[in-house]
Amino acid sequence: MDLSDFINTINKIPDQLIELTKKLEEFEEKLNKLDLAIHDRNNEEFLDSFLTLEKILEKLEFSRRKFFNLKEQHRFELIQIGRQIYMTKEQLNKLMEKHTIRTNNNE
Numbered sequence: 143m144d145l146s147d148f149i150n151t152i153n154k155i156p157d158q159l160i161e162l163t164k165k166l167e168e169f170e171e172k173l174n175k176l177d178l179a180i181h182d183r184n185n186e187e188f189l190d191s192f193l194t195l196e197k198i199l200e201k202l203e204f205s206r207r208k209f210f211n212l213k214e215q216h217r218f219e220l221i222q223i224g225r226q227i228y229m230t231k232e233q234l235n236k237l238m239e240k241h242t243i244r245t246n247n248n249e
Contacts, residue, residue, distance in 0.1 A: 193234060195227040201234060 143151075193201070198220075199209055212218065213227075218237045221228040229237075 191230055191232075192221070192228045193231065198227070198229050198234065202237075 195206075195209075198204075199206065202209070204212075213220065218240075219229070219233045221230070221233075
């Protein structure tokens with residue numbers, strides 16, 4: 143490599159740095175979008191783990207009256223935010239397990 147080639151290579155460095163900076167910014171933007179998508183999906187999954195009162199009544203096959211009578215007796219765990227009532231799937235499973243009647247298979 144002669145001196146003119148060397149100088150030519152050196153002169154290209156600022157343009158190459160600018161190009162690399164643009165590529166890095168594009169990569170960071172894509173990474174941020176991916177992070178947001180993952181966060182949104184996790185939020186969606188988190189929110190999907192909560193059942194509304196209507197879903198709870200449907201799954202338990204309870205009337206509203208029966209549900210609220212049992213609620214007043216503190217017979218199960220739930221989440222109440224203002225007037226809204228929620229239950230996690232885990233809480234519902236725990237309630238179902240607590241009230242499961244086991245039969246003896248030998249009879």
